[in-house]
Amino acid sequence: MPPAQFHVEPIPYDTGLAELRAVREPVFVAEQGVPLELEWDELDPDCHHVIARDADGHPVGTGRLTPEHRIGRMAVLPDWRGKGVGDALLRALLDEARKLGWREVTLHAQVTAINFYARHGFLPYGARYDEAGIEHQSMRLLLDHANAVETRDQALAALIGVVTGTRRQLDIYSRDLDPGLLDHPDLITALRQLATRRGEIRILVQDPTTPQRAHSALLSLAQRLPSAFQFRAVEEPGDQAYAPAYAASDAGGWYFRTLGHRFDGETRLDDRARARQLQATFDPVWERARPCSEFRALGI
Known part of the structure; x- marks a missing residue:
């Protein structure tokens, strides 16, 4: 079976909100039970967003970089999981962080995703905690440097x-x-x-x-x-x-x-x-x- 065809690119928040909602709300709100009022926050307009689209241009995955140098809102629609979309989204966000001249990025990983982020060099730090009713772990990565x-x-x-x-x-x-x-x-x-x-x-x-x-x-x-x-x-x-x-x-x-x-x-x-x-x-x-x-x- 040939690999699934998709591409990842930056997307402006103001003109791309409908496409971002088409991924984030089914994943975070409908699937994971995150309250809608917590899913969309005051940081969103100031974030750098990326989106994955299939060969027909339909949105299948999202992610963002916040002004706090944090990766977040990584989401992939169920039918597209296990096909490399998450890896491509994360690489795109790390490339964007490098272009911005950031030395370090952090994220709040759902505990079930710790090994996914470890594959890209992120290391956990601190105690686990609850966020929107889901257990999370903070992780960080120094870009283009050795990590302690x-x-x-x-x-x-x-x-x-x-x-x-x-x-x-x-x-x-x-x-x-x-x-x-x-x-x-x-x-x-x-x-x-x-x-x-x-x-x-x-x-x-x-x-x-x-x-x-x-x-x-x-x-x-x-x-x-x-x-x-x-x-x-x-x-x-x-x-x-x-x-x-x-x-x-x-x-x-x-x-x-x-x-x-x-x-x-x-x-x-x-x-x-x-x-x-x-x-x-x-x-x-x-x-x-x-x-x-x-x-x-x-x-x-």
Whole structure:
């Protein structure tokens, strides 16, 4: 089946209100139960709006940038979900923010959409909260700069962004497969999707015994998809003393932690030079490391 045809472009609020209403009211008011008086606010006339239209020119998705440098009102009609419209809307809004010279953008994500925004480099911050009767999470993104990672939730979002953006090859350097992070269900889902689209995932580990003892979900996934995963254990004293941990992809995404036993670090999804540097660091260690025969005993 050919991909759905649509295009995204800016739309003025004053002349485009009817088209914006044709998407936002069915999604937010009728579907999600947001009161009409809350859906339209005093910021709307001053926002930068984008709209997605199908091949016949009918509106199918919307989004906006507020004067507070916040992305919002991201909505896609039900028949158009899962066809790339949301991704295209978000990219258009980020491009507009760059044209405006903004350094950072934020958003209030519905909790069910956190991983969608993580795929584009957004990291969560603060506690979750109720907005119009729906649970939300604040997220932010520094444009064209590395983003600081401080918490486990941010670390998870960073890795989801790196993994989902990988084209073919993903390299991970870890002390012990990071229990609570590399075996998180959302990350396992992202890794499974990469593996099933013929991705190649190389993982260097300093301590292979810990994930075995913990019955790591990542090892279970690799057992089911052995052609996609390779594991090696570092044994050279210098490699064993290496403190950082990182993930780097062939699409320019990376997440680097100076101390591998902590979540603190930095991430960016569009920095090919840094990603290549990390992969160049990874390759010689990979060649020196030994295949994890103890994992093969598990069928890997």
